Amino acid sequence: MWPSLHLEGVAGGSLVLLAVCVVIALAFEFVNGFHDTANAVATVIYTNSLRPRIAVALSGALNFLGVWLGGIAVAMGIVRLLPVELLVAQGTSAGLAMVLALLCAAIAWNLGTWYFGIPASSSHTLIGSILGVGLASSWAAGHPGQGVNWHKAQEIGLALLLSPLLGATVAGLLLLLMRRLVQQPALFEAPKAGAPPPPVVRGLLVATCGAVSFAHGSNDGQKGVGILMLVLIGIVPSGYALDLDADRATVVAAQGALVAIEQTLDAHADAAAAAPVAEARAQIGALHAALDARGSLQEIPATERFPVRQALLRLDQSLGALTEAGALGLSEAEAAQLQSHRGVLGRLTAYAPTWVLAAIACALGVGTTVGWQRIVVTVGEKIGKSHLTYAQGASAELVAASTIWLAGGLGLPVSTTHVLSSGVAGTMIAQGSGVQAGTVRTIALAWVLTLPVTMALSGGLFLALRAVLPVAG
Secondary structure (H helix, E strand, O other): OOHHHOOOOOOHHHHHHHHHHHHHHHHHHHHHHHHHHHHHHHHHHHOOOOOHHHHHHHHHHHHHHHHHHOOOHHHHHHHHHOOOHHHHHOOHHHHHHHHHHHHHHHHHHHHHHHHOOOOOOHHHHHHHHHHHHHHHHHHHOOOOOOOOOHHHHHHHHHHHHHHHHHHHHHHHHHHHHHHHHOOOHHHHOOOOOOOOOOHHHHHHHHHHHHHHHHHHHHHHHHHHHHHHHHHHHHHOHHHHOOOOOOOHHHHHHHHHHHHHHHHHHHHHOOHHHHHHHHHHHHHHHHHHHHHOOOOOHHHOOHHHHHHHHHHHHHHHHHHHHHHHHOOOOOOHHHHHHHHHHHHHHHOOOOOOOHHHHHHHHHHHHHHHOOOOHHHHHHHHHHOEOOOOOHHHHHHHHHHHHHHHHHHHHOOOOOOHHHHHHHHHHHHHHHHOOOEOHHHHHHHHHHHHHHHHHHHHHHHHHHHHHHHHOOOOO
C-alpha cells in the first residue's frame, strides 16, 4: 500500500510535516461532523420521529456515503480558491505554516461556536481561513492581494450569501403551500411528548433527515477533501500535483485534446488576441513536451510534475478567457467541443485518491456521532417562539437538502447550518409564531463575524508560524 501513496523519495522530515497536517485536516472534518450534525437530526428528534441515538447513527452513516459518492466538484472549488503555487514557491516551512494556520483557525472558531450552541457555518469558517492565509502570504511576499483567486471567491461568497435567504423564503412558502393542500391539523401542531407522528409523516421526516445528511457529506465533506488535497499538493507536489493513478486511456485522451485545441487555435485565432493566444500556445508546447510519447503520468520526472500542473491550469485559464471574450469566434457547437477538450485535460489535475475520500468520510461520519446535543437544542427550541411542528421540520429539511444538492452540482460550497437554520426561521414566520430575536441576532452576528474573524486569526497565525518554523526547501 505504501507505493500507492506516492511518497517515494520524500524526505523523512517532510513526511512528519505531512502527517501532522493530515491529522489536523482530519480533526477539522471531525469537528465539522459534530458541529453540523444537529442541522440534520434536530427535526427528527424534536418531532419524535427517531430516537436521538438512531437519528445520529443514521446521519453519520449517510454523511459517510455523501463524501464517498458525492463527487469532487466542491473539493476542487476549495483547491482553486487558494493558488497552490504559493505553497510550493515559498518552501515547505511556509506551506506548512499556511496549512496549519488555516486549519487551526477553522477548528478554533468551530469549537467556540459549538461550545456556546451557536449554529455557525463551517463553510464560512473554512473559506475565511483560506482567504486569511492567502492574503497574509501574498502580503509577506510583497504582492498584496494576489494570494486569492478572487473570481472563485466571488462565486463562493455569492452562494454563501444567497443560500440562507433562499432557504428562509422557500421553506416559508412551502409551509404555506402545505397548509393549503394538506388538511391534517395535527401536522401543524407541536408534537405531543413522546408520541411519534403518523407513519407517512414519520417516513417523510426520516427521509428528509437522510437527504440533508447525505447532502451535507457530499458538500461539507468535500470541503475536507479539498483541504486535504491542498495539503498533499502543497507539501508533496511530486506525488499529488497530477493524478499519477490515471490510466493510459486518460493520458492518450489528454494528448488528443491538446492536438484538437491546437487545431482550434490555428483555425480561429483572432489577430486582436495575439497575446493570450501566444500564452495558450506556450502552455500547449510545454504540455506536448511533457506528455507526448509517455504512457502514464508516473513516467514524468518528479521535479517536472508540478510545472505540468501549472501549465494545465494556465492553459485552461487562457482558453476560458479567450472563449468568454469571443476572441475565437466559435460557433455554439465548437465552443462546446472546446469545453469538452478542456474537461479531458482537467482530469489530470481534478481528482482525489480513494484513501483521501475514505479518510475524510470516516472523520466526518465518526464526528457526526458525538457532540451534537448543544446545537440541536438551539435549532429545535431557540429559533422560534413555539415548538417545531411536523410540517415545519419537513419543509426546512426538504429545502435544505434541495439547496445543498443544487449547490453541490454547481461545485459551490454552501452552509448547511445557515440554510437549515434560516429554513426553520422562515417556517416560524410563515406559521405566525415568530422567532426569538435574541437567538436570531446571535446567529446573524456569528454569520457576519465569521469571515473577518477567521481571516484575521488564520492570517495572524500564518505570520507567527512562518517566523518560528525552521526554513526547509
